[in-house]
Amino acid sequence: xxxxxxxxxxxxxxxxxxxxxxxxxxxxxxxxxxxxxxxxxxxxxxxxxxxxxxxxxxxxxxxxxxxxxxxxxxxxxxxxxxxxxxxxxxxxxxxxxxxxxxxxxxxxxxxxxxxxxxxxxxxxxxxxxxxxxxxxxxxxxxxxxxxxxxxxxxxxxxxxxxxxxxxxxxxxxxxxxxxxxxxxxxxxxxxxxxxxxxxxxxxxxxxxxxxxxxxxxxxxxxxxxxxxxxxxxxxxxxxxxxxxxxxxxxxxxxxxxxxxxxxxxxxxxxxxxxxxxxxxxxxxxxxxxxxxxxxxxxxxxxxxxxxxxxxx
Amino acid sequence: xxxxxxxxxxxxxxxxxxxxxxxxxxxxxxxxxxxxxxxxxxxxxxxxxxxxxxxxxxxxxxxxxxxxxxxxxxxxxxxxxxxxxxxxxxxxxxxxxxxxxxxxxxxxxxxxxxxxxxxxxxxxxxxxxxxxxxxxxxxxxxxxxxxxxxxxxxxxxxxxxxxxxxxxxxxxxxxxxxxxxxxxxxxxxxxxxxxxxxxxxxxxxxxxxxx
Amino acid sequence: xxxxxxxxxxxxxxxxxxxxxxxxxxxxxxxxxxxxxxxxxxxxxxxxxxxxxxxxxxxxxxxxxxxxxxxxxxxxxxxxxxxxxxxxxxxxxxxxxxxxxxxxxxxxxxxxxxxxxxxxxxxxxxxxxxxxxxxxxxxxxxxxxxxxxxxxxxxxxxxxxxxxxxx
Numbered sequence: 001x002x003x004x005x006x007x008x009x010x011x012x013x014x015x016x017x018x019x020x021x022x023x024x025x026x027x028x029x030x031x032x033x034x035x036x037x038x039x040x041x042x043x044x045x046x047x048x049x050x051x052x053x054x055x056x057x058x059x060x061x062x063x064x065x066x067x068x069x070x071x072x073x074x075x076x077x078x079x080x081x082x083x084x085x086x087x088x089x090x091x092x093x094x095x096x097x098x099x100x101x102x103x104x105x106x107x108x109x110x111x112x113x114x115x116x117x118x119x120x121x122x123x124x125x126x127x128x129x130x131x132x133x134x135x136x137x138x139x140x141x142x143x144x145x146x147x148x149x150x151x152x153x154x155x156x157x158x159x160x161x162x163x164x165x166x167x168x169x170x171x172x173x174x175x176x177x178x179x180x181x182x183x184x185x186x187x188x189x190x191x192x193x194x195x196x197x198x199x200x201x202x203x204x205x206x207x208x209x210x211x212x213x214x215x216x217x218x219x220x221x222x223x224x225x226x227x228x229x230x231x232x233x234x235x236x237x238x239x240x241x242x243x244x245x246x247x248x249x250x251x252x253x254x255x256x257x258x259x260x261x262x263x264x265x266x267x268x269x270x271x272x273x274x275x276x277x278x279x280x281x282x283x284x285x286x287x288x289x290x291x292x293x294x295x296x297x298x299x300x301x302x303x304x305x306x307x308x309x310x311x312x
Numbered sequence: 313x314x315x316x317x318x319x320x321x322x323x324x325x326x327x328x329x330x331x332x333x334x335x336x337x338x339x340x341x342x343x344x345x346x347x348x349x350x351x352x353x354x355x356x357x358x359x360x361x362x363x364x365x366x367x368x369x370x371x372x373x374x375x376x377x378x379x380x381x382x383x384x385x386x387x388x389x390x391x392x393x394x395x396x397x398x399x400x401x402x403x404x405x406x407x408x409x410x411x412x413x414x415x416x417x418x419x420x421x422x423x424x425x426x427x428x429x430x431x432x433x434x435x436x437x438x439x440x441x442x443x444x445x446x447x448x449x450x451x452x453x454x455x456x457x458x459x460x461x462x463x464x465x466x467x468x469x470x471x472x473x474x475x476x477x478x479x480x481x482x483x484x485x486x487x488x489x490x491x492x493x494x495x496x497x498x499x500x501x502x503x504x505x506x507x508x509x510x511x512x513x514x515x516x517x518x519x520x521x522x523x
Numbered sequence: 524x525x526x527x528x529x530x531x532x533x534x535x536x537x538x539x540x541x542x543x544x545x546x547x548x549x550x551x552x553x554x555x556x557x558x559x560x561x562x563x564x565x566x567x568x569x570x571x572x573x574x575x576x577x578x579x580x581x582x583x584x585x586x587x588x589x590x591x592x593x594x595x596x597x598x599x600x601x602x603x604x605x606x607x608x609x610x611x612x613x614x615x616x617x618x619x620x621x622x623x624x625x626x627x628x629x630x631x632x633x634x635x636x637x638x639x640x641x642x643x644x645x646x647x648x649x650x651x652x653x654x655x656x657x658x659x660x661x662x663x664x665x666x667x668x669x670x671x672x673x674x675x676x677x678x679x680x681x682x683x684x685x686x687x688x689x690x
Contacts, residue, residue: 050479050511066555068666071637074558076665078600097509112663113601135473135510137455158640164663165640187518210632210641212680240551248639253680254671259637264551276392290551295637297664311479312511 044196045090045102046128046147048183051309053093058305061085066288066298071259073294082112082166084299086121094312098130108155108169117167121155131180142184142193149198151175159250160209171248173200173217188230192239195223205250213252220245226267235271240264242291263298264291281305357467361448363441366417366431372441374414376467381497382412383490385475386449387440388457389422389430391513396481397458398434400488405437408494411462418443418454421516424523446517456512460490462497470497473508579611579620581672581684588612589620590672590684595656603643603661606631608672610653622653627674627681631657634669662690 047054062084068076086109092102103125109118128147157172158165179196200217221244228237243265247258269283283305287298361374361384374382385401388394405413417427417440431440443449452461452472462471471493478485489508496503579589589611598604608631611620629649633642645657662668667689674682 050509067664068635068638070666073556075555076558078665080600133509134455135507136453137449137515138453158638161640162644164635164642164661165638166663168640185514187516210634210644242551254683256634256636258639264553288553288555290553292553297638312477312509 044128044147044149044179044181045092045104045124045126046145046181047092047094047100047102047309048143048145048181049309050312051094052312053091053310054307055091056089056305056307058088058303059086060088060301060303062299062301064297064299069263069293069296069298071295073292075298080113082110082297084111085109092126092128098133100128100130102126102128105154106169110166110169112166115163115166117163119156119167119169122170123152123154125150125152132182139186140184142182142191145181145183147179147181149175149177149179149196151177151198151200157215159211159215159248160206162208162210171200171217173203173215173248175200175217175220177220179222189227190230190237191225191227193225194241195221197221200248205252211250211252211254211256213250213254216249216251216258218246218248228269228271233273235269235273237269237271239267239269240290241267259295261295262291263287263293263296264289266290277309277311279307279309281307356469358451358463358469359467361414361441361451363416363443363448366440366442367428369442372439376463376465378412378465380410380412381465381470382414382463383408383494384414384416384452384461384463385490386416386418386452386454386457386459386515387431388419388513388515389417389427390419391457393479393512394457397475398436400475400481400491401458402437404491404494407491408498410498411494413438415440416443416448416454417441418446418449419457419516420446420519420521423521442523444523446515449515449517454515456510456514458512459510459515462490462493462503471503471506471508473505474510474512477509477511479511581686583672583674583682583684585682588623588625588682591620592670592672592686598660598662600662600665603659605656605658606645606660606670607650607654607656609655622651624649624652625674627676629655630673630675631660632669632671632673633660633662634671635664635666636669637667638664665690 045054045056064082064084066075066077067081070076086106088104088106090102090104092100094100103123105123106121107118108121109116111117126147126149128145130143131146132141132144134141134143151170151174153170153172153174155170155172156168157170158168159172161168175198177196177198179194181192181194183192184190198220200220202214202216204214205211222241224239224241226237226239228235241264242262244262245260247260249258250256265285265287266289267283267285269281271279271281273279281304283301283303285301285303287293287300357376359376363372364370365372383404387398401413401415415431415436415438417431419427441448448454452459452469454461458475460471460473460475461469464470471490473489475481475488475490476485477487477489487505487508489505492505493503579591581590581592583589590608591611592606592608594604595607596604608629610623610625610629612623613619614621629647631645631647633645635641640663642663643659643661645659647655647657650656667687670686670688672684672686673680
């Protein structure tokens with residue numbers, strides 16, 4: 001059994017609790033990471049409304065229902081399955097009328113059989129720009145945001161895990177990415193489309209891990225679309241996102257070419273706006289419904305999100 | 313397997329053209345890169361505005377050219393952002409008597425009696441036009457409430473956008489866009505901000521109502 | 524920002540949305556192909572190499588030595604097992620396998636190449652000349668794994684032979 005240092009865990013847990021106590025929820029617009037072993041492209045903390053700041057906290061629980069989809073597309077699963085719980089905190093605020101910045105961080109806990117590992121995941125920093133604002137009415141023109149992201153590998157990489165990736169909470173790589181989000185509302189209906197590309201950077205594997213050498217990653221990305229129906233203070237929405245990552249090779253005394261990874265995540269969400277600046281969202285995400293996954297694990301996730309927004 | 317099938321299955325590794333498409337889309341979005349709210353520039357022209365009086369139902373029309381410039385403000389009976397700006401709009405009416413003011417009500421989801429009661433209680437010193445089927449809103453491309461326009465005597469839009477830079481009006485808002493525009497026009501200088509960000513509730517269009 | 528780029532942005536956005544909605548819903552449904560692997564307490568392991576004197580299929584990359592292995596205790600999805608592996612050199616007369624101690628430290632690394640992670644470290648002990656036992660062999664998930672028989676000098680891998688197994 002390995003546990004996060006008490007001080008670190010209590011510090012971050014207190015921060016999360018304080019945030020949850022003052023937060024409300026909104027529509028989750030996040031891409032799910034790969035169910036197993038950290039990695040993936042974490043959710044963007046982008047503000048897409050007319051707010052000057054927002055803080056979001058989420059609690060999620062993932063059950064890994066398919067342990068492995070291999071290179072040929074065969075799905076394999078055992079009776080004993082991993083589960084992952086995470087607390088995610090994100091914040092964003094305006095720098096000027098159209099520029100914004102934000103961050104996302106999370107605590108993760110992964111369990112399998114009698115083993116449990118927890119710790120800090122990757123930290124993501126974002127800078128965004130409202131490329132196409134909605135200063136006047138147009139029936140077709142969406143509101144478009146572009147953003148850049150930098151991922152700081154504060155979570156342990158699965159390549160350096162000594163326990164089969166159970167204690168991994170990220171890819172362990174510095175990464176930079178850019179993306180686009182387009183949002184449009186027509187009366188009670190709304191739609192969103194998004195895509196992003198990310199480039200991870202190579203680095204030397206740390207000593208003490210199972211392998212020596214240099215990680216050689218490539219490109220990754222995601223794309224998706226979704227929509228929702230609004231009635232009073234409620235919104236029911238869905239989102240479908242495809243995620244892809246180039247093989248991550250290892251060069252050194254041991255040469256491994258790696259395998260590409262891809263999966264699709266379908267999300268259903270129910271959002272309630274209890275007060276004008278507070279929203280709560282309950283969402284369910286399933287990675288077994290869509291797509292042609294390869295070289296990944298697939299999970300089902302239940303998430304509760306609280307978000308507080310400060311209007312302009 | 314065609315690139316389309318590869319796209320659906322996200323087989324991007326073997327389809328460089330799809331990777332290039334994503335990069336192209338991101339670059340296209342960068343083409344919208346622009347500056348802060350536009351400085352003074354000529355806007356489109358309005359020739360006439362037609363509707364009915366909110367209370368009496370009598371036909372009302374604004375026709376250009378006129379003798380004076382006009383301030384047109386789209387308002388809502390239920391939107392708190394619109395309601396919070398009423399005090400500023402009334403103050404502007406008092407501070408700038410050289411401009412005509414008119415309110416427009418376009419929301420199709422707001423019922424007749426509560427709307428009339430609301431505007432009656434406001435005791436606005438200018439008329440409020442009921443916009444049938446959001447025709448006036450579409451003409452102005454008004455998107456939210458409040459959404460303000462300043463139209464010259466010849467029908468040219470000199471300012472369009474929010475009344476202020478805040479969704480809820482208060483004394484310490486950072487920018488009072490509409491007031492600044494009227495000050496500039498009164499001083500016969502170019503409007504410093506011809507298009508301000510609009511904040512508030514989206515104008516409801518398309519719903520069937522009793523009006 | 525002015526209206527000049529809006530038509531291009533609209534066209535691109537509409538095209539992208541249409542292609543994703545149409546293609547995604549029509550073609551995007553998952554078609555799971557399950558490979559059943561019921562947990563009966565013993566995994567369906569592939570047979571290890573025969574121990575006939577002439578068999579030594581895993582050649583080390585940097586020397587003329589070779590490795591053969593077999594399950595001593597097959598692992599399950601919840602319990603670890605053990606592997607016995609042997610190191611041979613070729614007989615100078617007829618190149619038949621002859622057990623020989625490696626001058627380097629023997630190790631066994633379990634690696635899952637498609638997922639980019641290993642498993643819990645194994646423990647290797649020498650049993651006899653050229654004969655080693657790797658215990659704590661545990662696979663954290665089903666799939667295609669590599670058994671990497673490594674021979675190290677000062678904690679650096681100097682030589683290696685790899686066997687593919689499907690768990």
